[in-house]
Amino acid sequence: MNALVLGATQGIGQALARQLGARGDTLFLLGRDASALERSARDIEARCGRAPAGYAICDLSAPEGFATALDAAWRALGRVDVVIVTAGQFGTQEELENDRARLATMLQVNFSNTILFCEDARERLLAAGGGTLCVLSSVAGDRGRKPVVLYGSTKAGLSYYLEALDHAYRSRGLVTICVKPGFVKTGMTAALKPPPFAGEPESVARDIIRAIDRGTPLLYTPRAWALVMRIIRLLPRAVMRRIGF
Amino acid sequence: MDETPTETIHRAQRATIAGWGRIGRAGRLLESVDLNRDSPHAALFRGLGRSYGDSAVPARETDLIVATPRADRLLFFNRENGALRAEAGLSLKTLNELFLHQGWFVPVTPGTQFVTLGGMVASDVHGKNHHVAGTFGHYVRALIMRTADGRIVECGPEREPELFWATVGGMGLTGHILEVEFTMERIPSPWIRCESRRIEDLRAFVAALKEAAREWPFTVGWIDCLKQGPHMGRGILICGRWAQPDEAPPAPPRLRRMIRMPFDCPEFLLSRPLVRAFNSYLFYTHPRPIKRRLMDPIAFFYPLDAIAEWNRMYGRRGFTQYQCVLPDPGDASIIAPFFERLTRRGVGSFLSVIKDCGAEGRGLLSFPKPGISIALDIPVRDNTSALVAELNRHVIEHGGRIYLTKDQFTAAADFRAMEPRLDRWLAVRRKWDPEGRIRSAQSVRLFGDHP
Ligand SMILES: Cc1cc2nc3c(=O)[nH]c(=O)nc-3n(C[C@H](O)[C@H](O)[C@H](O)COP(=O)(O)OP(=O)(O)OC[C@H]3O[C@@H](n4cnc5c(N)ncnc54)[C@H](O)[C@@H]3O)c2cc1C
Ligand SMILES: NC(=O)c1ccc[n+]([C@@H]2O[C@H](COP(=O)([O-])OP(=O)(O)OC[C@H]3O[C@@H](n4cnc5c(N)ncnc54)[C@H](OP(=O)(O)O)[C@@H]3O)[C@@H](O)[C@H]2O)c1
Numbered sequence: 001m002n003a004l005v006l007g008a009t010q011g012i013g014q015a016l017a018r019q020l021g022a023r024g025d026t027l028f029l030l031g032r033d034a035s036a037l038e039r040s041a042r043d044i045e046a047r048c049g050r051a052p053a054g055y056a057i058c059d060l061s062a063p064e065g066f067a068t069a070l071d072a073a074w075r076a077l078g079r080v081d082v083v084i085v086t087a088g089q090f091g092t093q094e095e096l097e098n099d100r101a102r103l104a105t106m107l108q109v110n111f112s113n114t115i116l117f118c119e120d121a122r123e124r125l126l127a128a129g130g131g132t133l134c135v136l137s138s139v140a141g142d143r144g145r146k147p148v149v150l151y152g153s154t155k156a157g158l159s160y161y162l163e164a165l166d167h168a169y170r171s172r173g174l175v176t177i178c179v180k181p182g183f184v185k186t187g188m189t190a191a192l193k194p195p196p197f198a199g200e201p202e203s204v205a206r207d208i209i210r211a212i213d214r215g216t217p218l219l220y221t222p223r224a225w226a227l228v229m230r231i232i233r234l235l236p237r238a239v240m241r242r243i244g245f
Numbered sequence: 246m247d248e249t250p251t252e253t254i255h256r257a258q259r260a261t262i263a264g265w266g267r268i269g270r271a272g273r274l275l276e277s278v279d280l281n282r283d284s285p286h287a288a289l290f291r292g293l294g295r296s297y298g299d300s301a302v303p304a305r306e307t308d309l310i311v312a313t314p315r316a317d318r319l320l321f322f323n324r325e326n327g328a329l330r331a332e333a334g335l336s337l338k339t340l341n342e343l344f345l346h347q348g349w350f351v352p353v354t355p356g357t358q359f360v361t362l363g364g365m366v367a368s369d370v371h372g373k374n375h376h377v378a379g380t381f382g383h384y385v386r387a388l389i390m391r392t393a394d395g396r397i398v399e400c401g402p403e404r405e406p407e408l409f410w411a412t413v414g415g416m417g418l419t420g421h422i423l424e425v426e427f428t429m430e431r432i433p434s435p436w437i438r439c440e441s442r443r444i445e446d447l448r449a450f451v452a453a454l455k456e457a458a459r460e461w462p463f464t465v466g467w468i469d470c471l472k473q474g475p476h477m478g479r480g481i482l483i484c485g486r487w488a489q490p491d492e493a494p495p496a497p498p499r500l501r502r503m504i505r506m507p508f509d510c511p512e513f514l515l516s517r518p519l520v521r522a523f524n525s526y527l528f529y530t531h532p533r534p535i536k537r538r539l540m541d542p543i544a545f546f547y548p549l550d551a552i553a554e555w556n557r558m559y560g561r562r563g564f565t566q567y568q569c570v571l572p573d574p575g576d577a578s579i580i581a582p583f584f585e586r587l588t589r590r591g592v593g594s595f596l597s598v599i600k601d602c603g604a605e606g607r608g609l610l611s612f613p614k615p616g617i618s619i620a621l622d623i624p625v626r627d628n629t630s631a632l633v634a635e636l637n638r639h640v641i642e643h644g645g646r647i648y649l650t651k652d653q654f655t656a657a658a659d660f661r662a663m664e665p666r667l668d669r670w671l672a673v674r675r676k677w678d679p680e681g682r683i684r685s686a687q688s689v690r691l692f693g694d695h696p
Contacts (some may be wrong), residue, residue, distance in 0.1 A: 010278050010315075036279075039318050039332075046319035046329075047343055095255070187278040187315055191258050 002077040004070075005084045006030040006058055006117070009040045011186030012136065013086030015205035021048035028073040028080075030058035031087070053077050060087050060109040063116045070120055082132040082212055083121040085114060090188045096150045103150060110154035115161055122165065122174060130173020134212050135162055139180045139220065142229045147245060166217045175215045179208055182225030197224040253286050253309070262310055265297045265556050267563035268625065268653060270686055272303030278315045280333060280423045284391035287311040289685050290421045292361030293336060296368060297566040298653035299686035300416045304694060308684070311421070313363055319343075320424065327429035328386065333363030333422045340429075345542065346497045349429045353381040356598075358547050362425040368650035369414030369611040373463035373485070373546070376603040380611055381427070382413035389424035393678035397423070402607075411673035414608030416649050418688050419674050434493035437463075437545040439485040442535045443528065447478025447584060451577040451617060454601040457484045463545075469524040470597040470621060471517065473588045478577070480599070481531050485545055498541035505553040512560045515624050517591055549596075558595070559624045565653050567636060568620040570602050570613060571645040579643045580617050586635065587621070594621035609670040612648040620651070630654050637663070649687065660691050 003020050007013035008029045021027055021044040029044075029052055031037045037055040045051035054076040058069035074080060089106045096103045118133060125131035140148040141155030148155075162178035169176065183189060183198045199222035207221040220226035235243075256275055263269030277283040284290070288308035291301035303310050313334030320330040327349060337358040340351060355370040364370075369382040387401040388409065398420070400409040412419045440461075444450045450466055457464045461484040468480035513519075549555055556564070571579045587594075598620040605614040623629060633654040640647060646663045647655055661667055671692065684694045 039320065042320050043318035046322040046331075049324075187276065190276040190315075191256050 001025045001081045002028075002053075002079055003082045003084060004028045004030065004073045004077065004080050004121075005086065006060075007085060007087030007136075009033065009036040011086070011188060012181065012184060012201045012204055012208075013084070014040065015201040016084065016086065016208055017044060017052075018047055019202075019205050019209060021050065021052070024048075024050075026077060027052040028077050029055035030069050030073065031055070032057065032059035032061075058117075060113045060117065061105055063113050066117050066120050070124060074124060079128065080125065080131060082134060083118075083125065084208075084212075085117065085133075085135045088114070088136060088188075090151055092192075093147050093149055093151075106151065107154055110151070111157050114158060118161070118165070122169070125174055126169065126172060130175075132175045132177060132212055132215065133165070134177040134179065134208065136179045136181065137162060139182050139225050139229050142180065143232050143235075143240070145232075145240065145245060146243075163218070170217075175217070177208075177211055177215070177217055177219065179211065179219045179221065180225070180229075181221055182228065184222075197222055197228065253283065257309055262291075262302055263294070263563075264299060264301055264653070265295050266565050266625070266653060267556055267559070268299070268302075268565075270299075270302050271306045273307065273309045274312060275309060276312045276315050277334075280311070280313060280316045280421070281391075281397075283311050284421045284423060285395050287391075287421055287683075289683060290333070290363060290367075290417050292334065292364030292367075293359045295355075295357055295360050295364065296650040297564075298649070298651055299690065300368075300650055300652075301364075302686040304684040304686055304689045304696065313361055322429070327431065328426065329429050330387075330424060330426040331362055333366075333425055334361050335425075336361055337365070341543065344429065345432075345435050348432055348435075350432045350542070351381070352384040352428065352430045353378055354546050356547060357550055358543070359550065362427075363417075363422040366413055366422055366425055367415060367417045368648075369606060369608040370650075371602070371613050373465045373600070375613055376458045376464065376601050377462050379603060380414075380606045380608065380613060382410075382606055382608045382611065385409075385413065385425065385427045387424075387426040388412060388422050390420040390422055392420040393680070393682045401426075407673050408677060410607050411609050411670055411677075413606075414611035414649075415670065415674070416610070416687060417685065418683055418692070419677055420683065432487045434488045434490050435497045435542065436488040436493040437485045437540045437542045438488045438492060438537075439483065439540045439545055440535055440537050441481055441483045441531065443479070443531055443533060444482050445479050446476050447581055448577045450478055450480060450482065450599060451573060451575065451580070451601075453482050454599070454617075455575070457482065458601055460484075462486050464600070466599040467527070468584075468597045468599050468619075469528055470584065470587055470592065470594050471521045471524055477584055477588060478581070479528060480597075481528065485540070488539060493539065498543065501541070501543065501551065503551060503553045506555050506557040508557065509561050510558045512562070512624070515559065515595065520595055523595065559622070562625045564622055564624045565629060565633070566620055566622050566651040567633060568612075568618065568648040568651045569636065569640045569645050570616045570618040570648075571640065571643055572614075572616040573601075577617075579645075580619065583619065583636070583639050586639065590632065590635075592621065592623060592632065594623060597621045609666050609673065610649065610664070612646065612650075614646065616645065618648075620648075634659065649691075652687070655691065657691050657693065 008017035056072040137159040138155040140152035166176035211219040257273040260274040261269040316332040316334040463485040602613040637659045688694045
């Protein structure tokens with residue numbers, strides 16, 4: 001399988017790329033930092049015995065660069081079977097409320113620019129007869145909640161887009177996968193206290209690969225979060241207004 | 246440090262930071278994914294926190310402690326000659342998962358695989374093969390470091406050798422290690438041939454270790470340290486070597502699952518009668534003749550790793566490990582009085598380990614030197630400092646030394662008395678860090694840094 005990963009320099013994306021590489025898939029890495037990309041490419045080569053087909057700069061806050069980055073990936077891989085987007089940003093509600101510039105960047109990176117990137121990838125995949133688009137949204141988008149008013153809204157919009165895309169294009173060969181991780185212990189959450197059912201990036205990555213292989217359109221991972229979110233979605237507004245999470 | 250940018254502070258978390266003995270202090274903890282970016286503001290680096298004492302514990306509440314395990318990229322591995330370079334947070338567990346089945350292993354491994362490369366260098370770890378292989382530092386070819394003045398410096402045995410040998414075994418105090426390059430070793434199969442047998446007393450143990458050292462690359466002993474009288478020092482001697490391909494099963498060992506210590510054990514579990522019973526059980530269940538078997542190297546090298554968080558066994562007050570090396574004229578005459586003191590005081594060390602050490606390495610503060618190393622787990626009680634001081638007196642008197650990575654209770658004057666190399670190391674440290682910006686609770690306690 002030929003896989004293109006945006007966000008493989010850290011966290012869930014790094015674990016995913018290592019596992020795909022280890023099972024023999026051919027990778028192309030996209031990211032915003034040349035030196036981090038270079039080091040991650042070397043890491044995959046040293047671990048898996050085979051280097052990625054290449055890497056290129058792609059910054060989710062600079063959509064004008066998407067086409068060039070995707071051109072480079074398609075050129076290096078020839079055929080692309082799956083496009084994976086794990087890049088994304090997070091800020092606590094307090095941080096984002098107090099920093100408009102940071103909020104503006106996060107809204108763009110997580111929502112509008114991720115969708116612009118996916119639209120470009122969608123066209124290319126469809127033109128080649130189909131493939132898989134796998135994007136990381138979040139359980140934070142499932143219900144309006146106090147601690148994730150702003151971050152959660154980007155993920156809510158993203159989940160909506162990903163579901164609709166799957167309905168619209170599956171018949172033409174494009175499978176769209178919306179991954180909703182619960183709390184995962186990565187650099188993104190390092191300053192937060194892990195709740196029960198916190199997951200490790202390695203096991204989350206395993207779940208994601210299985211979803212890609214099977215074409216599962218919606219994945220909650222770690223599994224327990226499917227149940228947690230089902231309950232939270234059922235809570236009446238009066239309760240949501242009162243509780244802290 | 247005082248001028249830490251607020252953005253970095255934001256990513257850090259206020260936390261109680263402890264060593265494996267679970268005696269912690271308040272500090273700021275940052276789990277870094279980018280050691281390069283985060284190192285200029287760090288007072289100390291730490292790996293997986295498997296040092297027992299206070300070497301990876303903050304000196305001050307405001308100090309930023311950077312934890313490295315998320316920075317675990319492999320940067321190259323040369324499958325011709327074994328040269329490997331990686332970010333300092335890469336764990337031995339990952340290395341084993343990646344390379345054991347491909348015929349590669351680290352030249353020196355400690356008794357747990359939950360350590361980072363940075364921690365292995367900073368403690369200059371030794372293993373069951375110390376008598377033939379020396380310490381880990383011996384196989385390190387290069388380090389990339391962030392020194393206290395903010396520079397990035399590459400050092401190795403040929404390049405900035407003074408900084409290098411002060412860093413190998415230097416407990417993180419000469420600079421932050423960002424990358425480690427060392428040489429992996431080829432192994433003939435992913436299996437260990439192991440032989441173990443009962444030893445009846447201390448003198449026989451020293452003789453048996455010496456004899457086994459001639460034949461076996463890996464040797465270690467477990468001692469029942471509550472046994473008094475003529476059988477003082479009885480225990481089990483364990484020897485091993487890599488199995489040749491024709492002796493090994495065709496399939497590699499299967500992965501094992503860990504069990505987890507579910508809670509802090511109450512202190513009575515470590516009472517003398519129970520510890521005595523446990524140690525006798527271990528001794529008498531071992532068959533009298535030599536027991537030979539093929540072992541999974543993970544079980545052979547890391548028996549304690551089978552139980553995650555086993556350190557909770559020592560209860561809320563935590564514990565300390567006392568490890569020292571004492572010279573040995575070949576007849577156990579120096580270690581015997583040491584064990585007599587212990588048994589007289591009834592120190593209920595759950596597990597006590599004995600090992601012969603080979604030549605002293607080049608690390609300015611490296612622990613091993615020729616003689617017999619003894620490691621004891623001691624649950625913390627009100628008299629722990631006094632007990633450590635008493636054991637230290639014996640060590641000083643006979644020209645031995647203690648292992649810094651295990652220590653939390655030694656007095657500064659005692660450490661100085663057992664470490665003639667200390668002034669040389671302090672001079673190198675002062676040269677690279679005149680203001681003592683890099684510091685730990687241990688450096689405050691032992692090297693006079695400001696609290
Ligand atoms: C069950 C068990 C068995 C053990 N067996 C052995 C043994 O057989 N032989 C042996 O030698 N040791 C042994 N040890 C001790 C262990 O190997 C060392 O304490 C090792 O240093 C722990 O590595 P770590 O990554 O957890 O480092 P930590 O405990 O987090 O840190 C230890 C020291 O290393 C420094 N450090 C860590 N990373 C860096 C870095 N990147 N740059 C600069 N400084 C750094 C810290 O500042 C600190 O001073 C054992 C420990 C346990 C728990
Ligand atoms: N961790 C969780 O608990 C959790 C929970 C739910 C959902 N998620 C979602 O899962 C995804 C992955 O999370 P993670 O925990 O793996 O995060 P992470 O460890 O912080 O990694 C984020 C990745 O995104 C990249 N990135 C950030 N901004 C970028 C930009 N502007 N352009 C290009 N790349 C950028 C980073 O690259 P650099 O290396 O260059 O910084 C990094 O590779 C995110 O979408 C996140 O929202 C995570």
